[in-house]
Amino acid sequence: KDETVNPTGSLKDRSTSVNVSVARELGVGTVAIISTGNAAASLAAYASRAGLKAVVMVPETTPDAKIAQALAHGALVLKIRARSMAEFFELYEEACSKFGWMNSVGGVNPYRNEGKKTYAYELSEAFEWDPPDWFIMPMAGGNALIAAWKGFKELLSLGLISRTPKLVGVQPKECAATVKAFREGKEVASPISPGKTIVTSLLVSNPGPKSALVLKAIRESNGTCDDPSDDEVIEAMKLLAKEGVFSEPGGAISLAAAKRLLSQGIIDPSDRVVCLVTGSGFKDMKSVENILTKPILTEPNLESIEKAIRGHVCP
Structure with a gap:
């Protein structure tokens, strides 16, 4: 998405x-x-x-x-x-x-949450009212996840869909208060001391009472949480870039989580999975530098250019 x-x-x-x-x-x-x-x-x-x-x-x-x-x-x-x-x-x-x-x-x-719940509307319509099996969402405080779950439950109550997707809340490994609470079986996330991460848009070390609604939504949907490392996020950014999507780290983290959950056997290869890519790479160019190659300076002649492109665009 x-x-x-x-x-x-x-x-x-x-x-x-x-x-x-x-x-x-x-x-x-x-x-x-x-x-x-x-x-x-x-x-x-x-x-x-x-x-x-x-x-x-x-x-x-x-x-x-x-x-x-x-x-x-x-x-x-x-x-x-x-x-x-x-x-x-x-x-x-x-x-x-x-x-x-x-x-x-x-x-x-x-x-604002009424606007965010339209994720559920758009995905359900796009999948011809048979929602995907998984909806993986980057998560700071978790407002978008709460809203999306509200939207799916509304569609279910109206009879427009017969089931809901499993929701996955994703936070960076160095700042994953809600993920930690989910794994420990807690109903509310406790404050943590965040570490250093390139996923700056998701840095919420104290989600507060609202985390109870996030955790409830994930559990009601039979979903889960995940916390990819910066290296895994960088690899996901590179993969998205190959598909023509220029994502900030906080958007690519959903794809990083999908790869992890697939490798762990939590997501089945036959499952239909939607990863939410939340923002453009232009939003966080400092972090995006992690996936950029350096330009090659050449002399103004074909021999120099040929040497520079060898292994890149020609044998």
Whole structure:
């Protein structure tokens, strides 16, 4: 499921489009969000198209490159010199309340989940109302997985499908709080200390109470969790690139998980599997450098070119 072709290059368009549409319908003039990446860019783009204002709040240390797309779409970006993340979040919520901004954070705004549940609609229709056996989803906090499960259950209750796919929640090995909770049989994930990983878009070390809904959805679907390593993610990025899909690490991790689950015998070779690729490689060029080869400098003559291409495009 290739979300890299969405208008701003990520899965966030699926939810912010609904968010902004409702804001406009309700007469809200400004939408706001805490984000340093895909969600900020998406909200800014849709707000601009709808004639609304967008406010993005980020920690003071956020690199400008991370918020460039939001700035390009005209968002007001506020860097906050907060003493802690708790203070940062509290200030954001107070600002939304005081200034009448629509809080567009995924775990708070219900309209965003209504947008994300369309995964279930699209996949079911694409498979002629016989859903795939597995739906493998990259997971930070897990909002998209919760929403997708809601969508599949709605279709089941309406009689449009007779079964649901097994859901797989995937997090990077160095930051897999929800995966750890699933394997330990816990109902809620506990905070962890994250390690270093190239999968920066999925770095949520403390999923909080919401993880209970994620774990419940995975278990209800008879699904599972997985936590590929960075090396496995890099190999998945290379494989996707050969298929013409340029993915950020956080998108390719679903394919890495599929390969692991297949090798472990959890997924059968005859199963129909959908991997969610959440965002374009252009979103995280620093991490994408891991799969790039270096250009070859040649002299301005055919002999030099022939030497350079040997083993690449000719025998």
